[in-house]
Amino acid sequence: MKYFPLFIALKKCPILVVGGGKIATRKIKLLLDFGAQIQVVSNTLCQELKELNEQKKIFWISKNFHKSQLKKVFLVIAATNNNILNETVFKNANESYRLVNVVDDKKKCSIIFSSIIDRYPLIIAISSNGIVPILTRLLREKIESLISFNIGKLITIIQKWKTRINQKFKNIFYRRRFFEEILNGNFSSLIKNGNIKEAENLLSKEIKNKKVYKGAVIILESTQGSKNLLTLRGLQALQEADIVLYDSVIDKELLNLIRRDAQIISVNFHKLDCFYYKKNIDDRLIKLAQQNKRVVRLIFGNFIISIENFYLNFNQLKKSNIFFEFIPGVSIFNKYITSSLLHIALTNRYFKNDFLFINNDHNNFYLSSYFKNKTLIIPNVNKKNIFVIIHTLISVGYNFKKENFILINSISMKQIIFLKNLKNLKKISSFLSKPIFLIVGKIINNKKNVQYLQKVYNPSINFSLVQLN
Ligand SMILES: C[C@@]1(CC(=O)O)C2=NC(=C\c3[nH]c(c(CCC(=O)O)c3CC(=O)O)Cc3[nH]c(c(CC(=O)O)c3CCC(=O)O)/C=C3\N/C(=C\2)[C@@H](CCC(=O)O)[C@]3(C)CC(=O)O)/[C@H]1CCC(=O)O
Numbered sequence: 001m002k003y004f005p006l007f008i009a010l011k012k013c014p015i016l017v018v019g020g021g022k023i024a025t026r027k028i029k030l031l032l033d034f035g036a037q038i039q040v041v042s043n044t045l046c047q048e049l050k051e052l053n054e055q056k057k058i059f060w061i062s063k064n065f066h067k068s069q070l071k072k073v074f075l076v077i078a079a080t081n082n083n084i085l086n087e088t089v090f091k092n093a094n095e096s097y098r099l100v101n102v103v104d105d106k107k108k109c110s111i112i113f114s115s116i117i118d119r120y121p122l123i124i125a126i127s128s129n130g131i132v133p134i135l136t137r138l139l140r141e142k143i144e145s146l147i148s149f150n151i152g153k154l155i156t157i158i159q160k161w162k163t164r165i166n167q168k169f170k171n172i173f174y175r176r177r178f179f180e181e182i183l184n185g186n187f188s189s190l191i192k193n194g195n196i197k198e199a200e201n202l203l204s205k206e207i208k209n210k211k212v213y214k215g216a217v218i219i220l221e222s223t224q225g226s227k228n229l230l231t232l233r234g235l236q237a238l239q240e241a242d243i244v245l246y247d248s249v250i251d252k253e254l255l256n257l258i259r260r261d262a263q264i265i266s267v268n269f270h271k272l273d274c275f276y277y278k279k280n281i282d283d284r285l286i287k288l289a290q291q292n293k294r295v296v297r298l299i300f301g302n303f304i305i306s307i308e309n310f311y312l313n314f315n316q317l318k319k320s321n322i323f324f325e326f327i328p329g330v331s332i333f334n335k336y337i338t339s340s341l342l343h344i345a346l347t348n349r350y351f352k353n354d355f356l357f358i359n360n361d362h363n364n365f366y367l368s369s370y371f372k373n374k375t376l377i378i379p380n381v382n383k384k385n386i387f388v389i390i391h392t393l394i395s396v397g398y399n400f401k402k403e404n405f406i407l408i409n410s411i412s413m414k415q416i417i418f419l420k421n422l423k424n425l426k427k428i429s430s431f432l433s434k435p436i437f438l439i440v441g442k443i444i445n446n447k448k449n450v451q452y453l454q455k456v457y458n459p460s461i462n463f464s465l466v467q468l469n
């Protein structure tokens with residue numbers, strides 16, 4: 001069962017706790033911190049709870065549990081060491097539609113407690129859906145070390161200025177940008193370092209500033225459409241975008257990194273070599289930016305991207321005062337990166353000198369017979385160019401019918417490797433929904449080598465060999 005995270009106002013809210021031992025105390029202290037009104041039912045109270053009862057911070061209402069005690073409470077917690085009683089509390093609570101938590105017994109919980117980072121007003125709650133509570137504590141410790149102790153102060157200051165900010169930036173687009181700039185900039189650094197007064201002065205100055213936010217066009221190259229090789233700047237661009245136009249072959253996981261309320265528009269990757277289609281898309285980028293939007297064009301990196309490939313009207317960009325940026329992906333012509341993309345140990349010491357990268361530009365695939373003894377890694381192979389590539393390979397001496405293996409790899413944990421032989425090219429091309437790698441040559445001739453290269457990279461990877469006849 002998946003628990004939904006909610007933040008609840010507990011101030012003066014009546015909560016019944018059945019049990020007065022160590023665990024009950026842990027939960028009660030936490031709830032008191034959030035202002036709840038605690039009623040306790042228990043045979044005995046431990047020392048700490050006794051003191052809280054004397055100070056009237058909690059109310060010990062009875063020694064024995066009775067279902068009538070549930071009538072006027074919002075939530076009930078069963079924390080006794082008596083399993084039968086815990087079960088009874090759970091049943092009665094359910095019957096009267098009360099929320100219930102039986103400590104350390106997930107099956108009897110309609111709510112579970114989360115691990116909490118409390119930097120009020122910032123609250124972070126972590127849950128493993130009741131599966132590994134100890135992990136939530138460990139994660140909390142890690143996250144705690146990442147977050148400034150003054151973050152609560154930062155939120156309190158913004159709260160103070162919020163009405164002024166809303167008045168100044170009435171449109172949500174501008175307000176969002178104002179906040180992003182403030183929160184990514186000096187204001188945050190000053191607060192982090194404890195210079196609260198200075199930070200507040202800066203904020204007030206920034207609000208008074210006559211700043212005009214303009215649109216932006218950002219071309220963001222994602223290496224093979226994969227989430228794992230996105231640069232930090234790329235991630236930032238995705239988080240700040242108002243609109244993202246993405247190549248249809250890009251991984252869903254990467255799209256999940258886009259800010260949730262951004263608009264996302266799919267661009268048909270396979271139609272991009274049509275001049276009019278591409279120009280239309282590029283014109284749209286400018287139009288959207290002219291409406292002061294931040295537009296990201298997320299492209300499937302195929303290593304041959306250059307600005308000339310875009311039909312962007314740079315004069316128009318300049319005239320409209322639109323910010324322009326090109327964020328490159330990481331180069332694929334690097335054995336380490338390709339290794340991690342393909343889950344194959346290209347850098348393995350026995351084979352590394354045999355691998356060779358071949359540049360494969362759509363209109364230009366060149367090979368010399370010198371490469372014949374090498375194992376070639378050819379990126380960006382797609383439905384349209386595979387025939388030309390195979391033809392060229394054959395012309396320099398590769399014999400697909402007899403000796404060579406062909407290996408096509410999808411960049412996922414479920415890679416598929418095709419072996420021998422290319423008589424049935426059509427079958428292969430039906431798998432090429434997105435550009436893919438082709439590895440061909442000496443090393444791949446041997447099935448055992450292929451399996452070895454896979455094993456040394458990541459034995460857990462799930463790959464399958466498909467024999468095409
Ligand atoms: C988050 C936190 C909030 C809180 O309780 O305040 C919390 N447990 C915390 C600590 C903790 N819990 C346990 C120990 C071991 C040491 C000890 O015995 O004392 C420690 C202490 C530690 O880790 O140091 C034992 C334990 N707990 C549960 C089981 C049953 C099981 O796992 O099946 C077992 C027996 C495990 C076993 O025997 O193997 C079950 C639950 N515990 C939950 C919450 C809920 C699910 C949360 C989630 O979604 O992950 C859930 C389902 C019900 C609930 O109680 O609401 C708090 C961390 C606060 C923090 O420090 O940040």
Ligand SMILES: NC(=O)c1ccc[n+]([C@@H]2O[C@H](COP(=O)([O-])OP(=O)(O)OC[C@H]3O[C@@H](n4cnc5c(N)ncnc54)[C@H](O)[C@@H]3O)[C@@H](O)[C@H]2O)c1
Nearest residue numbers: 019020021022023024042043044063079080081082085104
């Ligand atoms: N203490 C821990 O570290 C720990 C860790 C994991 C799980 N647990 C589980 O959490 C539960 C509570 O643990 P604890 O350490 O707080 O136990 P505890 O022995 O300290 O407290 C149990 C409390 O329940 C009350 N109680 C028992 N029977 C009752 C009844 N019939 N009517 C009214 N009150 C009754 C007792 O008076 C006592 O106050 C247990 O099920 C335990 O197995 C405890």
